[in-house]
Amino acid sequence: MSIQNNYEAIMAGGIGSRFWPVSRTKHPKQFIDLLGTGRSLIQWTYHRFKHICPKENIYFITNQQYIATLKEQIPEVSDENIISEPSRKNTAPCAAYFAHKMLALNPNANIIMSPADHLIMDERAFERTCYDALDFVAKNDALLTLGIKPTRPDTGYGYIQYDVEDEIDKVYRVKTFTEKPSLDLARTFLKSGDFLWNSGIFVWNVKTIVNELEKHLPEMNEVFEQAKDVYNTPNEAAVINDLYSQCTNISIDYGIMEKAKNVYVIPSYFGWCDLGTWESAYDNSDKDYLGNAVYGSNVMIIDATECMVKAPDKKLVVLQGLEQFIVIDTPDVLLVCERSREQQIKEYVAEVKRNKGENYL
Amino acid sequence: MSIQNNYEAIMAGGIGSRFWPVSRTKHPKQFIDLLGTGRSLIQWTYHRFKHICPKENIYFITNQQYIATLKEQIPEVSDENIISEPSRKNTAPCAAYFAHKMLALNPNANIIMSPADHLIMDERAFERTCYDALDFVAKNDALLTLGIKPTRPDTGYGYIQYDVEDEIDKVYRVKTFTEKPSLDLARTFLKSGDFLWNSGIFVWNVKTIVNELEKHLPEMNEVFEQAKDVYNTPNEAAVINDLYSQCTNISIDYGIMEKAKNVYVIPSYFGWCDLGTWESAYDNSDKDYLGNAVYGSNVMIIDATECMVKAPDKKLVVLQGLEQFIVIDTPDVLLVCERSREQQIKEYVAEVKRNKGENYL
Numbered sequence: 001m002s003i004q005n006n007y008e009a010i011m012a013g014g015i016g017s018r019f020w021p022v023s024r025t026k027h028p029k030q031f032i033d034l035l036g037t038g039r040s041l042i043q044w045t046y047h048r049f050k051h052i053c054p055k056e057n058i059y060f061i062t063n064q065q066y067i068a069t070l071k072e073q074i075p076e077v078s079d080e081n082i083i084s085e086p087s088r089k090n091t092a093p094c095a096a097y098f099a100h101k102m103l104a105l106n107p108n109a110n111i112i113m114s115p116a117d118h119l120i121m122d123e124r125a126f127e128r129t130c131y132d133a134l135d136f137v138a139k140n141d142a143l144l145t146l147g148i149k150p151t152r153p154d155t156g157y158g159y160i161q162y163d164v165e166d167e168i169d170k171v172y173r174v175k176t177f178t179e180k181p182s183l184d185l186a187r188t189f190l191k192s193g194d195f196l197w198n199s200g201i202f203v204w205n206v207k208t209i210v211n212e213l214e215k216h217l218p219e220m221n222e223v224f225e226q227a228k229d230v231y232n233t234p235n236e237a238a239v240i241n242d243l244y245s246q247c248t249n250i251s252i253d254y255g256i257m258e259k260a261k262n263v264y265v266i267p268s269y270f271g272w273c274d275l276g277t278w279e280s281a282y283d284n285s286d287k288d289y290l291g292n293a294v295y296g297s298n299v300m301i302i303d304a305t306e307c308m309v310k311a312p313d314k315k316l317v318v319l320q321g322l323e324q325f326i327v328i329d330t331p332d333v334l335l336v337c338e339r340s341r342e343q344q345i346k347e348y349v350a351e352v353k354r355n356k357g358e359n360y361l
Numbered sequence: 362m363s364i365q366n367n368y369e370a371i372m373a374g375g376i377g378s379r380f381w382p383v384s385r386t387k388h389p390k391q392f393i394d395l396l397g398t399g400r401s402l403i404q405w406t407y408h409r410f411k412h413i414c415p416k417e418n419i420y421f422i423t424n425q426q427y428i429a430t431l432k433e434q435i436p437e438v439s440d441e442n443i444i445s446e447p448s449r450k451n452t453a454p455c456a457a458y459f460a461h462k463m464l465a466l467n468p469n470a471n472i473i474m475s476p477a478d479h480l481i482m483d484e485r486a487f488e489r490t491c492y493d494a495l496d497f498v499a500k501n502d503a504l505l506t507l508g509i510k511p512t513r514p515d516t517g518y519g520y521i522q523y524d525v526e527d528e529i530d531k532v533y534r535v536k537t538f539t540e541k542p543s544l545d546l547a548r549t550f551l552k553s554g555d556f557l558w559n560s561g562i563f564v565w566n567v568k569t570i571v572n573e574l575e576k577h578l579p580e581m582n583e584v585f586e587q588a589k590d591v592y593n594t595p596n597e598a599a600v601i602n603d604l605y606s607q608c609t610n611i612s613i614d615y616g617i618m619e620k621a622k623n624v625y626v627i628p629s630y631f632g633w634c635d636l637g638t639w640e641s642a643y644d645n646s647d648k649d650y651l652g653n654a655v656y657g658s659n660v661m662i663i664d665a666t667e668c669m670v671k672a673p674d675k676k677l678v679v680l681q682g683l684e685q686f687i688v689i690d691t692p693d694v695l696l697v698c699e700r701s702r703e704q705q706i707k708e709y710v711a712e713v714k715r716n717k718g719e720n721y722l
Binding site: 300314315316317318321322332344352360 | 688
């Protein structure tokens, strides 16, 4: 496997509404240093992939409105490596588009599709896993996903069941995908030992994915095949802009992975977290002795336990009497809600939209 | 009784720390329109007294640092009517100073000493009571206080017991003063029917109060007697500035009222509230059907009950899961605490001072 054949598509078009009010439509969470690590989530993601493939092979797929922020945060990325998604259409159109673009560029391309906003603690383990994955898809006609060994019965994640007996080089055949399960089901999954969290990181050779698109999403595949002569030319953006609206809004998981026969997973251990919610940010934070995760240099806890608190450094926050709450303060929005209710934040945001328009989104 | 002999001293030097973080040392609550009524508390107080005495007879006693704000809020007040208190010394020195200044100006003066930051709903009833009080002290050698018929066993107020049988023209002789009682005691007071809240509004003739000062606070009285030739002259401020430090820090209640024999009270009904705390602001607020008192045009209650919420109009506040909390947001401070703990806000402020210095006070 030549490293020159490795390509990376960082999917960075999401709006991260479950991280509202810190994540905003205009400045979503991938561009934010949520945990105060000194780099935004997308900067870390880019940083990680620079060890896996040449930086010319790292692409960003994002929405037009985020391109300026992206360039600001990663100035070294060239315009050719920024793909503007004409509209939000979930991950399958994004994967199909990128596959066809790569096919035109390098028919031996091995591709990693990765979200921009995940937290990964063990970079070296991540690199090793990616190399193994790229190597596997270069040699096998396989759709590969990275599965995370679950540590708790999280109901916010998707689960992958794999066949523990069907193994080649630590890669296992996938039996089923299950979207966000009930708590009971999640507990059963955890006990059974053959379930992994779906990281949303997919790895495949360009020929494999195009084949599978032909089989399972033939109409969508045709849309992108039509454009084969314009990929990687100055006309690409305009042509795709016209074609994109013909795509169905569907995820990679649902559109391809759950239907294909050649789906594999690598059980992985690299300190992964979706960081999709305040709860996951809380889990990944250092806490004080009362279990409070505090971001902001002027937060005074009078008495509060197991709270997730974030405020601008200059703002003095005095908290008393809160147990297991999320308190997020920004210059124009304050959110106070129970940690157990944070799956509802999306609904609150929808409510805000109905009542207040787009101003606070 | 000539209206020309009526004088009013509005005591406006307090820092209102129990209303932090809206009330600040630099801009305390008397200068704030806490309940969104269109006027600050001191503006309302001035407005009320304009009906009771000529505006030339209305004086403000305040701290040097608030004079600019006072002039801004009440531009028509002349410099001669603003008395700068050299330091914070509680209410007795303030009353003694004003008594001697009035004695030099008009030996027939009838004086009302009133806090600047009380809420009074029924202006006309208040006027009538003040007239009755001024009339009584003009004719009788009496220290008079306005007592409020209590409506709940509030432990934040002082209580006055009066002799229901010793009445002259609806004015009663006072038996005892009790500072902030326990809840049990407050309940007993309420039941007994002969207890009133101490409004902190005092009425007396200048000769009476000077006599009583001589008796009960002779040293303090002497301090201000020394300055008799400079009152109402350009030298007054400088001389008082030198003398003031000799005064003890003591309240009118403790220094005079609890000791004097000729103390009377008028049981009053004019919709009074000390508005000393967020709790009292809550009590005096309109509430939504869940019992939330909300100030701020962009507060979204997802579910919260019996909360006191105040935020700038532009700030979007989303609240979920709070029961009986105070949520006060300002540009640089956010306070979230249980309503039952609001008597501790003063301590929080002290804690802030220890930890963060004066910046947030």
